[in-house]
Amino acid sequence: xxxxxxxxxxxxxxxxxxxxxxxxxxxxxxxxxxxxxxxxxxxxxxxxxxxxxxxxxxxxxxxxxxxxxxxxxxxxxxxxxxxxxxxxxxxxxxxxxxxxxxxxxxxxxxxx
Amino acid sequence: xxxxxxxxxxxxxxxxxxxxxxxxxxxxxxxxxxxxxxxxxxxxxxxxxxxxxxxxxxxxxxxxxxxxxxxxxxxxxxxxxxxxxxxxxxxxxxxxxxxxxxxxxxxxxxxx
Numbered sequence: 001x002x003x004x005x006x007x008x009x010x011x012x013x014x015x016x017x018x019x020x021x022x023x024x025x026x027x028x029x030x031x032x033x034x035x036x037x038x039x040x041x042x043x044x045x046x047x048x049x050x051x052x053x054x055x056x057x058x059x060x061x062x063x064x065x066x067x068x069x070x071x072x073x074x075x076x077x078x079x080x081x082x083x084x085x086x087x088x089x090x091x092x093x094x095x096x097x098x099x100x101x102x103x104x105x106x107x108x109x110x111x112x
Numbered sequence: 113x114x115x116x117x118x119x120x121x122x123x124x125x126x127x128x129x130x131x132x133x134x135x136x137x138x139x140x141x142x143x144x145x146x147x148x149x150x151x152x153x154x155x156x157x158x159x160x161x162x163x164x165x166x167x168x169x170x171x172x173x174x175x176x177x178x179x180x181x182x183x184x185x186x187x188x189x190x191x192x193x194x195x196x197x198x199x200x201x202x203x204x205x206x207x208x209x210x211x212x213x214x215x216x217x218x219x220x221x222x223x224x
Binding site (some may be wrong): 007031032034041042043044045048088090092093096098099100101102103104106 | 125143145147152153154155156157160161162168169170171178202209210211212213215217218
């Protein structure tokens with residue numbers, strides 16, 4: 001069975017802190033790993049990762065994939081209150097070609 | 113403006129009354145998918161479509177139907193809704209699978 005597990009489930013930090021969100025997976029026929037940010041509306045795309053060891057970066061956010069150990073991390077440096085959101089990890093691949101499996105999400109709260 | 117639209121955005125209905133939630137994208141995307149989001153369970157895939165006339169089940173297809181007669185539209189049909197289908201529904205599309213998906217604004221459905 002395809003599985004995506006995110007940790008921690010929730011996290012509370014103060015502005016300026018650095019956070020690391022984790023996503024581990026078990027999936028047949030891996031194709032890509034996707035990170036999304038969800039505020040009080042629809043998820044918005046952050047990163048797509050397909051190769052191990054290649055960091056993707058966008059401003060204060062970065063992400064990397066380890067296909068050997070089957071996990072990915074999302075780092076956010078110098079956090080701001082606007083980073084407060086649910087961060088979702090999703091795996092493309094699995095028992096059906098077009099399948100997408102999401103983790104439960106990590107709720108990040110950034111206090112001023 | 114490139115977007116995924118869903119209608120209606122909010123719907124309250126009664127058990128057994130057939131309903132359709134429409135989804136349309138104007139980006140000429142090949143791949144479209146439906147998800148439901150429930151507290152504590154994250155996003156779960158209902159159905160997806162790799163292209164016109166090609167659809168397949170996700171993780172939670174029971175009680176739902178879809179069709180993809182043209183590239184831009186992917187309606188979700190509940191033939192006989194039940195209270196356990198009360199949820200927040202998202203439609204999404206992407207240029208190709210397994211690339212990043214663009215989500216619609218969501219439809220909040222309540223079945224009494």
